[in-house]
Amino acid sequence: MRIAIVTGASSGLGREFVRQLEHFYRELDEIWVIARREERLVELKKEMKTYVRVFAGDMEQSLVYKQVKNRLENQNPDVRMLVNAAGFGKIGTVSDVAQEDKNLQLRMIDLNCRGLTEMTCVCLPWMSRGSRIVNLASAAAFCPQSGFAVYAATKSYVLSFSRGLGAELKDKGIWVTAVCPGPVDTEFFQVSGSAGSLMKESVMAEPYDVVRQALLDVREKKELSVYGAAMKGAEAAAKLLPHSLVMKAMEKWGR
Ligand SMILES: NC(=O)C1=CN([C@@H]2O[C@H](COP(=O)(O)OP(=O)(O)OC[C@H]3O[C@@H](n4cnc5c(N)ncnc54)[C@H](OP(=O)(O)O)[C@@H]3O)[C@@H](O)[C@H]2O)C=CC1
Numbered sequence: 001m002r003i004a005i006v007t008g009a010s011s012g013l014g015r016e017f018v019r020q021l022e023h024f025y026r027e028l029d030e031i032w033v034i035a036r037r038e039e040r041l042v043e044l045k046k047e048m049k050t051y052v053r054v055f056a057g058d059m060e061q062s063l064v065y066k067q068v069k070n071r072l073e074n075q076n077p078d079v080r081m082l083v084n085a086a087g088f089g090k091i092g093t094v095s096d097v098a099q100e101d102k103n104l105q106l107r108m109i110d111l112n113c114r115g116l117t118e119m120t121c122v123c124l125p126w127m128s129r130g131s132r133i134v135n136l137a138s139a140a141a142f143c144p145q146s147g148f149a150v151y152a153a154t155k156s157y158v159l160s161f162s163r164g165l166g167a168e169l170k171d172k173g174i175w176v177t178a179v180c181p182g183p184v185d186t187e188f189f190q191v192s193g194s195a196g197s198l199m200k201e202s203v204m205a206e207p208y209d210v211v212r213q214a215l216l217d218v219r220e221k222k223e224l225s226v227y228g229a230a231m232k233g234a235e236a237a238a239k240l241l242p243h244s245l246v247m248k249a250m251e252k253w254g255r
């Protein structure tokens, strides 16, 4: 049985991956979807032609990983693709966010870094030559960001982890792609607080376009998927210029 597993499938980019996977990979027998909001996952299941198996659970807790692992052990599927999309951010300085909720940033690190790593480790034994791992990093991974410091740091982890893991798995024919979009119009900003700046609003992308580009890049075994000219420019700037300069520019125009 050939399956794909998608975390964060109840909205935004994760849900869009599930929708487009059906068209990109016609040979899938099942898509397993993970998020806390079960009713959203059930809704998604209803609209899909491919069988969708729902795992409703909190990835900050251990139970859902055990449930996925048990199911993998029982069914012994070939995991053709893992999409790690579950994640969140919070706009604000480290001290302001901590004052509002002292655990929030720690939970962010837990979900964005530990959760993504744990789900990858759970799935890896069931992946084989040609399988793909798709990790939602962000353009925020390219350079530190004041006012979004913990989030950007978690995404630098995702980018670095994806590249290191990709190098480890290359000989096994398993390909890892880090997806690094700029702002995308999803529920992300309802959780994080407003996208805020005119600059962010002006480069806001649609989930459909970002995911389509990502799946094309995944097909071509690209290490990175960066959607749009503006974010490609941001990637180049962060490579070529001192980060202190890029950070100043972002402070001036980015918020
Ligand atoms: N939107 C953007 O501008 C960008 C987003 N990204 C990244 O893309 C990924 C997806 O974000 P996006 O789709 O935009 O945001 P959304 O808020 O639309 O989706 C986030 C998803 O993560 C799930 N999730 C959140 N917390 C948990 C949890 N504790 N356990 C299980 N699932 C959880 C949510 O499901 P539920 O609440 O039901 O649990 C939801 O399905 C994130 O990693 C984000 O950092 C990267 C670059 C840009």
Ligand SMILES: CC(=O)[C@H](N)C(=O)O
Pocket (backbone or CB within 6 Å): 089, 137, 138, 139, 140, 181, 182, 183, 184, 188, 200
């Ligand atoms: C939420 C994101 O990851 C996005 N790249 C942004 O910086 O707004």
